[in-house]
Amino acid sequence: MIVVNGVSKLYGMTGFRIGWTIANRNLVSILTNVQGQITSCVAVLLQAAAEGALTGLQSHIDTLRMTLENNRNVMMQELRSFTGIKITQPDGTYYSLPDFRAYTNDSVKLSEMLLKKALVVAVPGKEFGMEGHLRLSYAGSIKDITEGVARIKWALDPNSPNEIYIGERKLVRDWL
Numbered sequence: 001m002i003v004v005n006g007v008s009k010l011y012g013m014t015g016f017r018i019g020w021t022i023a024n025r026n027l028v029s030i031l032t033n034v035q036g037q038i039t040s041c042v043a044v045l046l047q048a049a050a051e052g053a054l055t056g057l058q059s060h061i062d063t064l065r066m067t068l069e070n071n072r073n074v075m076m077q078e079l080r081s082f083t084g085i086k087i088t089q090p091d092g093t094y095y096s097l098p099d100f101r102a103y104t105n106d107s108v109k110l111s112e113m114l115l116k117k118a119l120v121v122a123v124p125g126k127e128f129g130m131e132g133h134l135r136l137s138y139a140g141s142i143k144d145i146t147e148g149v150a151r152i153k154w155a156l157d158p159n160s161p162n163e164i165y166i167g168e169r170k171l172v173r174d175w176l
Helices: 025-038 044-055 060-079 107-118 142-156
Strands: 003-006 019-022 134-137 163-166 169-172
Touching: 060 142, 107 134, 107 142, 142 163
Parallel strands: none
Antiparallel strands: 003 019, 163 169
């Protein structure tokens, strides 16, 4: 058996690339040699933060899990309002990879358009071998999730109003 884990997902420490492997000694020795050739030392500040997470109170993990589960459910509900988008409910992360091929097969162009036109950040599915999909995070607030999905829908759905307000800024859709 090989166990691989890290602080990024378990403790909600997004961007931290600190993890560990539990396996038999021979395999760990080989993995250590490989790791030594492809990565360098983790910053001391990140190591201290990871140590604090691992040795501190653990009760917040369930709260974080429940929050992310609720956020996921809200995102799934919001995405279901689209015509043509196919979604698979994620089971163990804080990202969704909905299929936007009903709109376009080019996830890079789609993510660029959403950033420029709707001010929404999405990662092209192409980067994960899933062209036509977008990676959307639900690690933020419910307000961020619902507003982000609403902006995506506004940018793509011809039945949406041509105007949207983002804060004080009025955007006009002129590309459909």
